Amino acid sequence: MAWSGGTFTGLHNWVTDQSNAIRILASRHKAQDDVFIAGINSCIEKSGSNAMTGNFNAGSNRLTSLAAATAATDAPIASQIQDGSLTYAVDTGSANTYAISLTPNETAYAAGQVFFFKSTNANSGASTLNVDSIGAIDIKKYHNVALVSGDIVQNQLIGVVYDATTSDFVMITPTPTAPITTTTAAQTNITSLGTLTSLAVTGEVTATGFTGTLDGSLGSGAAAAASVTTLAVSGAISGASFKDENDMASDSATAVASQQSIKAYVDTEVAGAGGGGMPAGYITNADLVTGADAAHDIDFPAIICRDTANTKDITTSAYTKQGDAAFAEGTAAGMLADSVTLPASGTIHFFIIEKDAAAGTFDYMADTSVTGATGVSGWTVRRRVGSRTTDGSSNIIKVIQHGDDHELDVVQLDANVSNPGTSAVLTAVSVPDDLKVIAKLSFYMSDTTPSSGFTYMLVTDPATTDTTPTSVLYTTQMIDIHGGNAYTFETAQVDVRTDTSMQIRTRQDNSTASHQLVIFTRGWIDRRGRD
Helix, strand or coil: CEEECCEEECCCCHHHHHHCCCCCCHHHHHHHHHHHHHHHHCCCCCCCCCCCCCCCCCCCCCCCCCCCCCCCCCCCCHHHHHCCCCCEEECCCECCEEEECCCCCCCCCCCCCEEEEECCCCCCCCCEEEECCCCEEEEEECCCEECCCCCCCCCCEEEEEEECCCCEEEECCCCCCCCCCCCCCCCCCCCCCCEECCECCCCCEEECCCCCEECCCECCHHHCCCCCCCEEECCCCCCCCEECCCCCCCCCCCCEECHHHHHHHHHHHHHHCCCCCCCCCCEECCCCEECCCCCCEEEECCCEEECCCCCCEEECCCEEEEEEEECCCCCCEEEECCCCCCCCCCEEEEEEEEECCCCCCEEEEEECCCCCCCCECCEEEEEEEEEEEECCCCCECCEEEECCEEEEEEEEEEEEEECCCCCCEEEECCCCCCCCCEEEEEEEEEECCCCCCEEEEEEECCCCCCCCCCCCCCCCCEEEEECCCCCEEEEEEEEEECCCCCEEEEEECCCCCCEEEEEEEEEEECCCCCC
16 A cells, blocks of 8 residues: 555555464565555655655645755745845955855846845946856946946945846946036936036936936026927926916916926816806706605606806716605615705705715705705705705695706696785795796686776786886786676786795786786796806
8 A cells, every 4th residue: 555645554464364364474475565665765765865756745834954045946044035145245346347146146147136236346337247157237227327437336235136128237226426516518327416506508408317406597608599409307396496386376487387286276267267067057967757756756867967166067877865754875765954854835955965075976965945055964065956845745746847947747826816906916926935936827817897998917027126017018928908898807828037935026007806816837947056
């Protein structure tokens, strides 16, 4: 049997043989010994004279007292990793030709290899590094820029990574080059300029990681007529000629502004002008529909609009909300604002609202305030999208809506008056409160004992001047009653703007006990914040 699943089993069991009256035979003994020999040959000999033939499973145990690796194929010990000796050595080369020897030695360069060394000498120009005598490789800075004098100083700790694409070592530690404080001709690869009072440039300036300060002007001094073709700066810019002002208060004709300040200034100006996206007051696809619970639910479509403050574009999802339950986020949930109840007889206004903690998360709210002032805590941005009235028993009166046009499902009787008089009369009609809407009204006037002549009536907006109707005031808002008959009547449909108390104004030029005035409301037109 030998080894099986980590367990050694002999071929024969002598005790079992004795029980079975089997004698010890040379052949059986030989077969048992062969199994022992095979088992021993499958073991690792401690002096290392034989090799493993499979992966070693230590069974979650540590390998202790290991020797340090001396070849690339050896397993390293923890101390070699911690002390950096696998990748770090002190330079043994000379200025500009640096060399290190690692233990174990590297045998070839590979993409992404990282080495560290301590320089014995400063460099005086372009430099190379040779690792374990594999070959000298150019050292570059800033990805592909050759070193210049002073980029490496004596006893500097330097890190490089091998770029197999360019066959270069790229420095990953900063260069300590001292600032240049005097100008010389044809300067290239300058890493720090210090502070210059003027800089005359006749060609292209490319500043990569620029750390100096330009207190003068480019193109001044001896070459004042010269101009800079290109100034490319990949680092941070600061100084008196650089401004980061959201309000552009300096109003400078020469200073450079930051991208952030330009954006903030433009955003503020656009918002102040009412721009930034959809037009102010925009709303579309906002026909509210009575829901399954016809007395309380409203089905809101996916609405696109601008918020009330004209700062944000809004796009919502279609939701069904319950007008007889406190607000809860999501569809098929309540929509009443904080501490608000559905009025028995009054007006309820519907708003889109946005969650403060999650921009772009929209829902719907019902509030008795026309501005949504009660609101829902944690939901600030809003836009009114419609309003409805209730029937005296906290039931929302059904309306058929087509955009701004609202048609009552059942026409409402608002006035049935005998002898209305000749003074102006304000009559509340069945439209939402706290709003000025265009009431869509039907009028019926009758005179059971008419006299000769005419009776004129004018229907007007309470905000306009009260005027006595006359025979020359024929407008679409005038109703006349013809006299001279045993019975006369007139009907008319009039659209007129209300005040915020739902009232319109009527006035007749004469009135008797036989006059009767009846007013019905068919619906209203609500611009919903577009004006």
